[in-house]
Amino acid sequence: MLYRIVFFLIFTAVGYLLGLKEGLMYQGIIWGAGVGIIALIIDYIFSIVGVGMVIGGLLGLSVGLLFAKLIYFPLMSVFANIDGKYAPVVFNALFGYSGLLLGLRAGKDFTISNLVNSFKSRIEEGRSTIIDTSVIIDGRIVDVCEAGFLEGSFIIPQFILQELQNIADSADSLRRARGRRGLDILHKIQKINNIDVKIVDEDFPKIKEVDAKLVALARTVDAKIITNDFNLNKVAELQGVTVLNLNELANALKPVVLPGETMNIFIAKEGKESNQGVGYLDDGTMVVVDHAKKTINRQVDVIVTS
Numbered sequence: 001m002l003y004r005i006v007f008f009l010i011f012t013a014v015g016y017l018l019g020l021k022e023g024l025m026y027q028g029i030i031w032g033a034g035v036g037i038i039a040l041i042i043d044y045i046f047s048i049v050g051v052g053m054v055i056g057g058l059l060g061l062s063v064g065l066l067f068a069k070l071i072y073f074p075l076m077s078v079f080a081n082i083d084g085k086y087a088p089v090v091f092n093a094l095f096g097y098s099g100l101l102l103g104l105r106a107g108k109d110f111t112i113s114n115l116v117n118s119f120k121s122r123i124e125e126g127r128s129t130i131i132d133t134s135v136i137i138d139g140r141i142v143d144v145c146e147a148g149f150l151e152g153s154f155i156i157p158q159f160i161l162q163e164l165q166n167i168a169d170s171a172d173s174l175r176r177a178r179g180r181r182g183l184d185i186l187h188k189i190q191k192i193n194n195i196d197v198k199i200v201d202e203d204f205p206k207i208k209e210v211d212a213k214l215v216a217l218a219r220t221v222d223a224k225i226i227t228n229d230f231n232l233n234k235v236a237e238l239q240g241v242t243v244l245n246l247n248e249l250a251n252a253l254k255p256v257v258l259p260g261e262t263m264n265i266f267i268a269k270e271g272k273e274s275n276q277g278v279g280y281l282d283d284g285t286m287v288v289v290d291h292a293k294k295t296i297n298r299q300v301d302v303i304v305t306s
Contacts (some may be wrong), residue, residue: 011036021243060103061096069094128153128198128223129244130215133163135226140246142189151194155223156186158201159213215239255282261304267295 012032019028068091086267100134131154135141144150168179190197204213204222211232218225223240227233236243257263265279270293279302289295289302 006266009036011039015281029108037284049287056103057100058103059102060106062099063103064095064097064099065092067099073096090201110152115187126156127219130155130157130214130218130221130223130225131160131226132225132229132232133167133210134232135246136160136164136185137167137178138246139185140229140250141183142192144246145189145192145195145248148194150226153196153198154189154235155217156197156199157203157220158199159203159210161199163190163210210270211235215241254285255281257304259304259306262272262301262303264290264299264301267292267297271295 012029013030015028015030015035016025017028018029019025043073068088072088072091129150129152131141141150150255164179166179167175168183169175170179189195200213202217204216207213207216211229212235213234214225214232217223218236218241219239223246225232225236226244226246227236228246230245233243233245256279263286265281267277267279267289269278270276271278271288273288275291277286277289277296278291279289283288287302289300290305292300292302
């Protein structure tokens, strides 16, 4: 309330000073006070009906008056016998009032937060990613996300959850372990700060294959697919869906080793050929070392030959 009084006094003082220069002191006070009262009325309207309704009403009124102008002149040229004195008033009143009502209704639910959220969701829509069962069970997706290489929204459709549940309930012990691992991986992904996991109900009942459902969902929500499945990769690309394959990523990140370079490696077991030893790089790449049978279970320096 105090700031309203201050603004009113400021408008009145400005009117007084402007009027004083022209020798119209009292008229300046009246004009300044009048402008201040109008500003207070506008502020009161905003506080009662909300910014959204005011903006919607003004836009609706403007559009309505514009339509009135666009329709008035063609009609007057056709119906020349209509009294042109009152026709503009009728058209402006009719279309202006209609536009005002529509604008008020449209702006009723408008808020700045809704606008920001809508804009944010549109930005994030193109960043959404669908992950398939193979990637979830594989588990490497967790490390990739925690390293910050993936962020945004991960979409998990219900039919993927159902597939994981079916695998976890399998009578086969290996499949059951894989299914439970997949469910554990999902829980880990949900706890990653830069990932927002969204469970969606879209099922596409007319489509039977899970891979086809994934492609249909990706096209519907404009999302990428992360998979390890070669066939799904090719089918999705043929239908214009962007696919990220973790196996391709792993191959791209393998260290490049040139002949003649030296590396330190742990010899884990005996090789197939005579006197060979086998070791592994950090990424799991198998390295066959000649003349290394005697160094099994030891860390040795080797020279790359090919």
